[in-house]
Amino acid sequence: MENHKDNMIVACNLACESVKCGSGPFGAIIVKNDTQEIISTGHNMVTTEKDPTLHAEIVAIRNACRALNTYKLENCTLYSSCEPCPMCLSAAYWAHIPTIYYGNTRIDAKNIGFDDSFIYEEIQKDNNKRKIQMIHLEECSEYSKKSFDDWMEKEDKELY
Amino acid sequence: MENHKDNMIVACNLACESVKCGSGPFGAIIVKNDTQEIISTGHNMVTTEKDPTLHAEIVAIRNACRALNTYKLENCTLYSSCEPCPMCLSAAYWAHIPTIYYGNTRIDAKNIGFDDSFIYEEIQKDNNKRKIQMIHLEECSEYSKKSFDDWMEKEDKELY
Numbered sequence: 001m002e003n004h005k006d007n008m009i010v011a012c013n014l015a016c017e018s019v020k021c022g023s024g025p026f027g028a029i030i031v032k033n034d035t036q037e038i039i040s041t042g043h044n045m046v047t048t049e050k051d052p053t054l055h056a057e058i059v060a061i062r063n064a065c066r067a068l069n070t071y072k073l074e075n076c077t078l079y080s081s082c083e084p085c086p087m088c089l090s091a092a093y094w095a096h097i098p099t100i101y102y103g104n105t106r107i108d109a110k111n112i113g114f115d116d117s118f119i120y121e122e123i124q125k126d127n128n129k130r131k132i133q134m135i136h137l138e139e140c141s142e143y144s145k146k147s148f149d150d151w152m153e154k155e156d157k158e159l160y
Numbered sequence: 161m162e163n164h165k166d167n168m169i170v171a172c173n174l175a176c177e178s179v180k181c182g183s184g185p186f187g188a189i190i191v192k193n194d195t196q197e198i199i200s201t202g203h204n205m206v207t208t209e210k211d212p213t214l215h216a217e218i219v220a221i222r223n224a225c226r227a228l229n230t231y232k233l234e235n236c237t238l239y240s241s242c243e244p245c246p247m248c249l250s251a252a253y254w255a256h257i258p259t260i261y262y263g264n265t266r267i268d269a270k271n272i273g274f275d276d277s278f279i280y281e282e283i284q285k286d287n288n289k290r291k292i293q294m295i296h297l298e299e300c301s302e303y304s305k306k307s308f309d310d311w312m313e314k315e316d317k318e319l320y
Binding site: 089152 | 164165168169172173175176178179180182184185186187206207210211212213215218221222225226229230231232233241242243245246247249250251252253254255256257258259260261262263264265268272273275278279280282283284287291292293294295296297299300301303304305306307308310311312314317318319320
């Protein structure tokens with residue numbers, strides 16, 4: 001039987017542990033739907049590992065994929081102590097995770113100084129209106145198209 | 161002197177290598193602005209490493225952070241053979257990268273079967289209208305708030 005509250009408490013406890021370790025206040029777990037087993041855990045490790053991609057959800061997704069030897073977590077649920085930022089939400093899409101439970105919201109995160117909400121706003125803007133300057137090098141298209149052509153021509157490719 | 165075209169060609173060549181390795185057609189490099197040195201490279205490794213987060217840009221960002229021993233790449237430029245997906249664009253925000261040059265667009269990616277464009281659309285939707293079911297467990301707020309309170313009370317915390 002699913003026990004969302006108990007699973008969320010595990011994720012929240014990881015978030016508290018993360019603060020004790022000197023990292024951001026975020027924890028996450030991934031549960032396999034059929035067995036309700038916790039197959040992976042993660043907490044924020046950005047400052048401790050000096051890696052801006054190591055958010056709790058990314059760590060949990062990577063650990064789950066390692067545990068199940070797959071990059072598709074379509075039969076799993078993600079529990080996160082906080083609403084995932086756009087990076088982690090997108091990672092959940094790429095991992096084919098169908099359901100996410102979360103505790104704190106992106107507004108709660110903003111209120112304690114995290115940029116989740118800002119990045120959600122930036123992503124929705126046109127490329128030329130973002131804080132990050134984005135430049136389309138169209139003059140290189142003969143080079144950039146090559147890999148896409150190679151991909152289309154490849155017969156044994158693995159779609160993900 | 162900056163040479164955007166030459167840098168982009170390196171990223172595009174990595175994308176072609178990636179296809180040869182059995183991974184997706186994406187390559188990226190990170191260049192240090194002051195020296196114009198290529199400090200990291202990356203190509204897609206999702207299927208080969210069974211890790212849905214290992215897009216070219218994520219790999220390049222992680223490698224650059226390792227090379228420079230920091231999680232902030234504010235003096236670097238990212239060159240990607242394709243417009244970054246929302247996961248990778250968000251990672252660039254978290255890494256404080258100010259400028260991104262890209263080759264193929266998200267529409268080009270969509271046309272060869274990649275979900276970048278779909279995920280951009282999903283992220284802009286309200287949480288309750290997405291393909292991923294997102295459930296806010298408000299009844300757990302006493303647990304989820306705890307780590308945020310701990311964070312606010314912590315005196316020696318490292319902001320990122």
